[in-house]
Amino acid sequence: MSKSTRAxxxxxxxxATFEVLTYDYDPDADKIGMQAAESLRVSPSIVLKTLMAEVDGKPVCVVVPSDREVSMKKLxxxxxxxxxxxMKPANAEKVTGYVVGGISPFGQKKAVPTVFEAEAMAHELVYMNGGQRGLQVKLSPAEAVAVLKAISAPVVA
Known part of the structure; x- marks a missing residue:
């Protein structure tokens, strides 16, 4: 596995100050972020999943704890x-240039507006997809938001 990805x-x-970690990716896992948290032996609340959505038909990136669901109204x-x-998985892959299970908010093919769940900002360090299945990056949420020029808002249900 390459630890050098677009992300x-x-x-x-x-x-950015970050650490790259690998884990055993399970392609049959129902919830990839939860499986990553289990493999890394960390709380699912600090393993953030990257989701692609559309607001008024325009693509956006949503970063939330892996044990939470997005509220479409709040988004x-x-x-x-x-x-x-x-967003449909095929469209998410087309927009980001990543495959589902390996979508990172960093290094996407085309930069899109990104929102971080406000709760995630309270953690010192979080884990996020590093741009391929089985690869995570660990960094401060504040640094992630700064790199992505993202906003932070309550978007979970």
Missing amino acids: TLALAAAK AAAFKGKSANM
């Missing part, structure tokens, strides 16, 4: 939109 290269280019409100829906 890790983007973090390095931004001079739309975070981007001052009227409606939100999850």
